[in-house]
Amino acid sequence: MKKTNTACCALAQLSGLDNDTPVEEIMSELLKLKEESAQEFIPGDTSGLGQKAIFVITTPSEENLENKLKVIGFKEIHQFERRNGYPEGLLKMYIINI
DSSP states (O other): OEEEEOSSTTEEEEESOOTTSOHHHHHHHHHHHHHHHTSOOOTTOOSOOOOSEEEEEEOTTOHHHHHHHHHHTOEEEEEEEOOTTSOSOEEEEEEEEO
């Protein structure tokens, strides 16, 4: 599992998850990120710590992952088409505030 910072210092992407990722592993990573988010942010800090919102993008074949994210408390906020060259289907964006 990998956290990727975005241009918004309050938002990060969590990637490297799939249908086989255990709920406990996702929750453990979120707990770690929540602990990091409790640290005081210093403007100009580029450490990449402290995000309050985490998002995950799922593919059409990741129904099990989607169900796990929902159980944990992620909310689906957007759907969008895949890039040209990939099989048709919608990607889904899930987000959670920690």
